[in-house]
Structure formats: C-alpha cells, structure tokens
Amino acid sequence: MTTLSIGRGPGRAGIYARAFWGLMLRDARVLAREFIPFLLRTIMNPLLFTFVFTYVFPKIGAGITPGGATGVSFATVIAPGLVAVAIFFQGIAAVALPLATELGGTREIEDRVMAPLPVGMVALEKVVWSSFQSIIAAAAVLPMVLLVSAEPVSVSVASWPMLIATVLLAALVAGYLGLVIGTVVKPKQIGLIFSLVVVPVTFLGCTYYPWAQLGSIRWLQIFTLINPLVYVSEGLRTALTPAIPHMPVGAVIVALVIQVAGFGALGTWLFMRRVID
Amino acid sequence: MWQHTTVTAEAQPLSLDLRDVVKRYAPDAPNAVDGIDLRVARGEIFGLLGPNGAGKTTTIGIATTRVRPTAGTVIVTGIDVRAHPSVAKRHIGVVTQFNTLDRACTVEENLYFHGRFFGMSRHIAHARAADLLASFGIGDRGRTMVADLSGGLARRTQLACALMHHPEVLFLDEPTTGLDPQSRMALWDSVRTLREAEGMAVVLTTHYIEEADALCDRVAVMNNGKILVCDTPEHIKRDSGDGVLVTLRLRDANPGLAEQLRGLAGVGAVDVDHATIRVHVTGTDGIVPHVVALAGADLRDLAVAEPSLETAFIALTGRALVP
Numbered sequence: 001m002t003t004l005s006i007g008r009g010p011g012r013a014g015i016y017a018r019a020f021w022g023l024m025l026r027d028a029r030v031l032a033r034e035f036i037p038f039l040l041r042t043i044m045n046p047l048l049f050t051f052v053f054t055y056v057f058p059k060i061g062a063g064i065t066p067g068g069a070t071g072v073s074f075a076t077v078i079a080p081g082l083v084a085v086a087i088f089f090q091g092i093a094a095v096a097l098p099l100a101t102e103l104g105g106t107r108e109i110e111d112r113v114m115a116p117l118p119v120g121m122v123a124l125e126k127v128v129w130s131s132f133q134s135i136i137a138a139a140a141v142l143p144m145v146l147l148v149s150a151e152p153v154s155v156s157v158a159s160w161p162m163l164i165a166t167v168l169l170a171a172l173v174a175g176y177l178g179l180v181i182g183t184v185v186k187p188k189q190i191g192l193i194f195s196l197v198v199v200p201v202t203f204l205g206c207t208y209y210p211w212a213q214l215g216s217i218r219w220l221q222i223f224t225l226i227n228p229l230v231y232v233s234e235g236l237r238t239a240l241t242p243a244i245p246h247m248p249v250g251a252v253i254v255a256l257v258i259q260v261a262g263f264g265a266l267g268t269w270l271f272m273r274r275v276i277d
Numbered sequence: 278m279w280q281h282t283t284v285t286a287e288a289q290p291l292s293l294d295l296r297d298v299v300k301r302y303a304p305d306a307p308n309a310v311d312g313i314d315l316r317v318a319r320g321e322i323f324g325l326l327g328p329n330g331a332g333k334t335t336t337i338g339i340a341t342t343r344v345r346p347t348a349g350t351v352i353v354t355g356i357d358v359r360a361h362p363s364v365a366k367r368h369i370g371v372v373t374q375f376n377t378l379d380r381a382c383t384v385e386e387n388l389y390f391h392g393r394f395f396g397m398s399r400h401i402a403h404a405r406a407a408d409l410l411a412s413f414g415i416g417d418r419g420r421t422m423v424a425d426l427s428g429g430l431a432r433r434t435q436l437a438c439a440l441m442h443h444p445e446v447l448f449l450d451e452p453t454t455g456l457d458p459q460s461r462m463a464l465w466d467s468v469r470t471l472r473e474a475e476g477m478a479v480v481l482t483t484h485y486i487e488e489a490d491a492l493c494d495r496v497a498v499m500n501n502g503k504i505l506v507c508d509t510p511e512h513i514k515r516d517s518g519d520g521v522l523v524t525l526r527l528r529d530a531n532p533g534l535a536e537q538l539r540g541l542a543g544v545g546a547v548d549v550d551h552a553t554i555r556v557h558v559t560g561t562d563g564i565v566p567h568v569v570a571l572a573g574a575d576l577r578d579l580a581v582a583e584p585s586l587e588t589a590f591i592a593l594t595g596r597a598l599v600p
Contacts, residue, residue: 015367016363018393019394022390022393022394022395026382026386026393029386033381098381101380106375106377107373108377108378108380108381109377110371111377111378111391111394111438112379112394114341114342114343114366115391115395116363116396117363118362276342276345277335277338277343277344277345
C-alpha cells in the first residue's frame with residue numbers, strides 16, 4: 001500500500017513529523033556526499049590559527065601573553081573563542097549558502113515547499129539541521145585546539161548545563177541568521193556578504209580576548225555588545241575556562257534567547273515572503 | 278468524454294473549484310487574476326490557454342498554495358486551500374514551468390525523498406521511484422545528477438517526481454515549452470495514460486493552441502487575468518462562428534488597410550503585426566475576394582485557415598496567440 005491516509009484532524013502532527021523527517025533525511029544524504037569538504041571547511045581556519053598563534057609563535061619566541069592577572073595561556077583564551085566561531089559560521093553557512101541558490105535562479109526549494117507541512121517548518125528544518133552541523137563543528141574544533149597548541153591549554157567543563165545551553169542557543173542563532181542572510185542576499189553577492197560579515201564579526205566577537213578585558217577600551221567594549229558572537233564566546237568561556245573573567249551567566253543566556261526569538265521571527269517571515277507570493 | 282466524467286463528479290468533490298478568485302501583486306498593480314471561476318471534474322484534462330502574462334501561472338500558483346489570492350474561494354478535492362494549505366498539498370502534484378529539481382541529488386533521490394516527504398517508508402519510496410522511472414523510460418538514469426539531464430529528461434523526471442505520492446490533481450505549468458516535438462508527443466501520451474490509469478484530474482497551462490486542442494477535454498481561454506470562454510475545444514471552435522482566418526502578408530505595413538478591413542461587413546477581429554494582417558471573417562459568403570481586392574497590389578501572400586482554436590482565440594481576444 002502506498003496510498004496515504006487523508007484524515008484531516010487527527011494524524012496531522014504525525015504527517016508533519018514524517019515530512020520533517022524526510023527533509024532531514026534529504027539533508028543528511030547531501031551532507032554525507034560532501035562530508036570531507038565540510039570537515040575541511042570547518043577545521044582549516046581554526047587549525048591554521050591555532051598552529052600559528054599557539055605553536056609557531058611560542059616556538060619562535062613571539063608568544064602572546066594575555067593581559068590581566070589570570071596567568072593563563074593565550075591558547076586557553078582562544079580555545080572557547082575558536083569553538084564559538086566554528087559553531088557560528090558553520091551554522092550560518094549551512095543555511096545561507098544552499099538557501100541563496102535554492103531560492104535564486106533554480107527555485108529548487110519548490111519540491112520541499114510543496115511537501116505536506118507548513119512552509120514555516122521547512123525553514124525550521126533548515127535551522128535544526130544546521131544546528132546539528134554546528135555541533136559537529138564544535139566537537140571537531142575543540143580537541144584540535146588541544147592537540148595542536150604547544151602551550152598548556154586549561155580547558156575543562158566547569159558547567160555542563162551552561163555548555164549545552166550555550167552551544168544549542170548559539171547553533172540556533174547562527175542557523176536563523178543564516179536564514180535571514182540566505183533569503184535576503186542574492187547568490188552572486190553571498191561571497192561578498194560573507195567577507196563583510198564574517199571578518200568583522202569574528203575579529204570583534206571576543207574570540208581572541210575576553211570581553212571583560214576590553215574595559216580599557218570602553219567604547220569598543222560597549223560597541224561589541226551588538227555582536228551576537230560575543231555572547232557565544234563568553235558563554236563558552238563561562239562553561240570551559242571559568243578562570244578567565246567572563247560575562248554573567250544570566251546576561252549571556254538572556255541575550256542569546258532574545259537573538260533566537262528575533263532572528264527566528266525575522267528569518268521565518270522573510271522565508272515565507274520568498275516562497276509564497 | 279468530459280461529460281461522462283462530470284457525471285461521476287456529482288458524487289465526489291470537484292478536483293478544482295475556483296470562485297471569484299482575484300490576485301493583485303501590489304496595491305496599485307492591475308489584477309493579475311481578475312475574478313475567475315473555474316471548475317474541473319475528476320478525470321478531466323483541463324487546459325488554461327492564453328498568451329504570456331494572461332494569468333495562467335498565477336492561477337496555478339493559487340490552486341497549489343504557492344500564491345496567496347487577494348480574494349475568492351479556492352477548493353481542491355474538497356479542501357479549502359486558503360484555510361488548510363498543508364492538507365491540500367497532500368492531494369496535489371505540481372510540475373513547474375522551469376526545472377526546479379533538487380540539483381544536490383540524483384534523479385532517483387529526487388523521487389525517493391519526495392516520497393519520504395509524503396510519509397512513505399524507505400522500502401515503498403524506493404519501489405515506487407523505480408516503477409515510475411521505468412514507466413517514463415528513464416530507469417537507467419537513476420544515478421544521474423539532475424544537473425546533467427537534458428531538458429526532455431528533466432521534464433520527465435519532474436513529472437515522475439510529482440506523481441510519487443499519488444496526487445488526485447496534477448498541475449502542469451507549460452509542460453512542453455522548450456521541448457522538442459518527440460518529447461512533446463511523449464509527454465502528451467504520458468498525460469493521457471495517467472488520466473486513464475489513475476483517474477486523476479490534470480490541469481495544464483499552455484500557449485500552444487495545438488496542445489490545448491489535442492490534449493484537453495476542456496479549455497479556458499485566458500487573457501488579461503480573465504477567462505473569456507470555457508468549453509470543449511470543439512464547442513469553442515464552433516461558437517466562435519463558422520468563420521475563417523484570413524492571413525494577409527503585405528509588402529509593407531499598411532495601417533490604413535486594417536482600418537478599411539474593419540469597416541467591411543462580416544469582418545470580426547483584425548490583428549495587425551507589422552506587414553502581416555490576420556482577419557477573422559465571420560460567415561458571409563464571398564467576403565474573401567473583397568478582402569483581397571482591398572489589399573490590392575500590396576498583397577504578397579494569402580492564407581485562409583478553417584476554424585480552429587487559433588481562429589477562435591483571435592475572435593475572442595482580437596489578437597493572435599504568438600508565443
């Protein structure tokens with residue numbers, strides 16, 4: 001029997017769930033085909049960064065000593081930051097890059113839009129799937145930093161709930177930000193947007209320095225608060241390197257929740273506008 | 278044949294029922310679809326015929342949940358599309374005008390995942406995909422990436438994909454545009470077979486007169502967002518008068534001649550396209566010699582066509598349907 005039940009009220013949630021699962025299976029197949037490029041893309045930037053700044057520099061006597069009285073290595077400062085960048089940009093790329101193409105010239109999103117579930121759930125699936133990719137990216141980057149660094153890296157999980165909450169919220173923020181970018185930006189401009197967004201957000205995202213230490217450049221410390229990546233880096237510092245000064249837990253969680261809600265509503269609205277006239 | 282299916286339809290909901298449907302894309306834009314009524318019975322092959330910009334694709338978009346109507350009622354297989362789009366989608370198959378297949382997947386994967394979206398198990402989805410690919414003569418192309426397909430094969434893949442979940446109504450938007458004649462014939466055969474075998478209703482848009490004539494049980498002629506006439510091709514041809522279409526090819530454009538022709542008794546629409554004038558002559562005996570006499574020495578060539586959907590279209594819209 002290949003015929004479907006066409007009952008209307010009961011079973012609708014089940015039909016949506018199966019359609020959602022079908023979308024996940026499709027994305028899993030596509031990722032499986034591209035898994036090696038995906039891993040290389042994820043690891044290349046943090047690998048080289050870690051290699052140069054925490055292996056080469058100390059070996060040639062040009063090591064960076066973080067300020068403050070914490071006494072930790074530079075590698076310890078950047079470990080949470082590099083994980084934050086990996087989560088963030090894997091999440092954005094996993095949604096924005098394919099979506100810009102699928103909504104652009106080829107309109108190949110069409111078959112998924114015609115799947116038997118609300119159109120908003122097609123957008124949600126993309127974000128859920130990208131979150132999964134973000135988590136893989138985080139899991140790949142952290143051990144790599146520990147392995148490559150020539151300096152001691154004092155990373156340990158101080159708070160599992162904080163680690164899990166930060167990673168999940170960060171992955172969702174990144175996915176929804178990817179949804180916003182993918183629906184607004186034309187395929188041809190996506191590379192430009194990445195260099196315009198990725199580079200400043202990374203360098204000003206408290207990835208290579210803790211937010212508290214920006215106190216000596218007060219205007220920059222306040223300015224960086226508009227950068228979503230700051231809260232991810234600080235949340236991970238709270239969970240992984242508590243010896244380094246970090247933002248209050250409440251501030252991190254509240255900021256990330258507000259961003260999930262804000263980018264979520266905006267991205268879903270933009271997506272609906274693009275696929276339904 | 279469509280009358281027979283209409284009888285069946287009385288017991289079951291119509292496949293498509295549009296009432297007073299209006300679509301305006303922007304507040305100050307003209308209506309892309311301007312108050313149309315349409316009913317399509319089960320098992321019927323229904324054509325929307327009209328030039329580009331007539332509102333055909335918008336009409337299909339509205340029936341398939343992808344365009345939100347400004348006003349009107351849209352019912353597909355008894356389901357209110359505006360109120361329950363996700364439920365309606367279960368009963369609809371769509372082949373879009375352009376190749377919208379998933380480029381990241383193979384031919385077989387496009388069908389397989391489509392089946393999974395509609396709740397099929399792994400085993401059933403693979404089996405159904407294999408059946409459909411074989412019946413469309415592309416069983417050996419399952420592993421081909423979609424980007425490597427020719428236009429004809431891509432269209433067949435789209436059709437196979439749309440059929441995966443056994444839709445009750447199949448919407449085809451310009452299904453044969455850009456196909457070579459052989460692929461076009463093959464697609465017509467597939468559509469006819471589907472109606473016979475699965476009893477589904479097929480709603481297609483076309484700007485090819487011969488496609489509407491050869492394939493459709495009924496045709497709605499659309500222009501500027503309105504339906505001008507909706508009937509069987511035979512009735513449309515008959516009712517547009519027992520007239521003929523006279524095509525005059527002149528040496529040079531001659532707007533004055535068109536005006537003179539419009540003044541003749543028995544001349545309906547006159548459509549001017551540079552040095553070509555199409556004159557719809559309705560019925561009066563012996564009028565063609567008058568037309569020829571008026572054209573005089575300017576006339577380079579003359580063709581007289583018997584009633585066809587094309588002559589009907591010109592009579593209805595005052596212009597030729599030239600894609």
